[in-house]
Amino acid sequence: MEKVAAKSKKASTDSKSATKFSKETYMNWYESMLLMRKFEEKTGHLYIQQKIRGFCHLYIGQEALVAGAESVLRREDRVITAYRDHAHPIGRGMHPKYVMAEMMAKVTGCSKGKGGSMHMFSKEFNFFGGHGIVGGQIPLGAGIAFADKYNGNDLVTLCYMGDGAVRQGALHEAFNMAMLWKLPVIFIIENNNYAMGTSVERTSNVHDLWKLGLAYDMPSKAVDGMTVEAVHEAIEEAVAHARKGNGPTLLEMKTYRYKGHSMSDAQTYRTKDEVKEYQAQDPIEKVLATIKKNKWATDADIEAIEKRVDDIVAESVQFGEESPYPTADELYKDVYVQDDYPYIVE
Numbered sequence: 001m002e003k004v005a006a007k008s009k010k011a012s013t014d015s016k017s018a019t020k021f022s023k024e025t026y027m028n029w030y031e032s033m034l035l036m037r038k039f040e041e042k043t044g045h046l047y048i049q050q051k052i053r054g055f056c057h058l059y060i061g062q063e064a065l066v067a068g069a070e071s072v073l074r075r076e077d078r079v080i081t082a083y084r085d086h087a088h089p090i091g092r093g094m095h096p097k098y099v100m101a102e103m104m105a106k107v108t109g110c111s112k113g114k115g116g117s118m119h120m121f122s123k124e125f126n127f128f129g130g131h132g133i134v135g136g137q138i139p140l141g142a143g144i145a146f147a148d149k150y151n152g153n154d155l156v157t158l159c160y161m162g163d164g165a166v167r168q169g170a171l172h173e174a175f176n177m178a179m180l181w182k183l184p185v186i187f188i189i190e191n192n193n194y195a196m197g198t199s200v201e202r203t204s205n206v207h208d209l210w211k212l213g214l215a216y217d218m219p220s221k222a223v224d225g226m227t228v229e230a231v232h233e234a235i236e237e238a239v240a241h242a243r244k245g246n247g248p249t250l251l252e253m254k255t256y257r258y259k260g261h262s263m264s265d266a267q268t269y270r271t272k273d274e275v276k277e278y279q280a281q282d283p284i285e286k287v288l289a290t291i292k293k294n295k296w297a298t299d300a301d302i303e304a305i306e307k308r309v310d311d312i313v314a315e316s317v318q319f320g321e322e323s324p325y326p327t328a329d330e331l332y333k334d335v336y337v338q339d340d341y342p343y344i345v346e
Contacts, residue, residue, distance in 0.1 A: 027296065138170055163190070
């Protein structure tokens with residue numbers, strides 16, 4: 001599939017420089033996160049217009065988790081997540097128009113219009129979903145990593161989950177096997193404080209979710225998920241650990257979603273002041289402030305990036321709206337590996 005732009009995969013580590021990371025890395029982070037943000041904002045508008053149906057979970061506020069990880073990962077590494085999954089394939093390099101087409105249930109979507117908002121997949125970009133079953137992707141992430149270790153591949157799997165998903169029993173089974181077999185998987189808890197509308201404090205006596213890994217002697221820690229540099233450094237350390245054959249890591253990314261759990265969420269469980277408090281820590285604004293502080297871009301440069309992002313979003317919407325819906329026979333395709341099994345279309 002078409003890519004939007006090449007992403008920086010390495011950052012300068014010169015400790016004597018003003019910042020650990022290069023100008024190129026910061027500019028890539030800014031454009032990548034801005035694209036995710038504006039894409040999701042447009043998605044919300046289209047949902048209200050009923051051009052996108054079904055469930056829809058926006059990633060607004062959590063962009064640093066994807067941008068910071070993808071500036072470490074190789075294209076061949078694997079990523080799997082839950083149903084808040086629009087930003088992940090975009091961060092992997094997929095053109096957003098294939099994500100938009102999927103949400104509009106069009107055949108040109110990355111899942112051929114069969115998955116919708118919650119079930120994005122891409123073999124080309126090694127993105128394994130997009131899973132609607134809460135916690136269902138956790139043992140799958142361990143399984144993908146098992147396959148890579150079995151085949152002798154020098155690859156890692158990032159397995160994302162929400163803070164609500166850590167209450168699933170499958171997590172403990174996956175953690176146990178991952179540590180027993182030293183699987184190259186990084187478990188990432190996207191802790192945005194609320195499982196739907198229930199706070200972490202109301203679901204468990206353990207509020208520091210990273211401590212769940214300690215029961216398995218798994219390297220575990222909390223990370224500031226509102227700061228892209230912190231995300232990058234934590235992922236970089238965990239990836240190096242996994243590639244050396246030392247096994248998994250658990251990272252609790254402390255983040256926040258500015259919008260509701262889904263588009264139908266009235267958000268009565270939190271105050272507007274709480275949301276504003278986290279908006280003051282916006283990861284995109286932090287990166288932009290660093291760029292301006294180091295005079296790496298003029299106002300005209302920033303405006304050019306914003307224009308480029310707006311054009312990509314507009315192109316994605318047009319592509320989705322102009323694409324056709326799947327034909328009836330698509331119901332019977334991609335169900336079995338074997339293509340020549342008999343089926344009937346009336």
